[in-house]
Amino acid sequence: MKALSILVLAGLLAGCGDKPASTDAKDPAPPAAPAGPREPKAADSNAPAGAVADEQALLDHLTQTLRKFSAEKQRVPTQLNELVTAGYLPSLPAAPAGKQFTINPKRVEVILADK
Numbered sequence: 001m002k003a004l005s006i007l008v009l010a011g012l013l014a015g016c017g018d019k020p021a022s023t024d025a026k027d028p029a030p031p032a033a034p035a036g037p038r039e040p041k042a043a044d045s046n047a048p049a050g051a052v053a054d055e056q057a058l059l060d061h062l063t064q065t066l067r068k069f070s071a072e073k074q075r076v077p078t079q080l081n082e083l084v085t086a087g088y089l090p091s092l093p094a095a096p097a098g099k100q101f102t103i104n105p106k107r108v109e110v111i112l113a114d115k
Helices: 002-014 049-073 081-085
Strands: 099-104 109-114
Touching: 049 081, 049 109
Parallel strands: none
Antiparallel strands: 099 109
């Protein structure tokens, strides 16, 4: 009987080769909510491709900062200067010539508008 108990115990310890799923693993963070469809931006035919990419990267950065402010303060600012005043940005970057940065409150994003 003792030998049988040892064999059963050895069989249980050996397992069948399948490893159980870890129960102490943390769930990964949920994916970020999509920002919504982006309107296609017409590239300035006089601007080099790198400048257009830099402009889009700047708009994306400003939009992310705007959304962080909006989430934490529970409101959309009326002017981008509020992001500087509240410490979210060190200063406002210069907009391209003939353009200005504007807040689209419905989509909570920063866009370029003609002056």
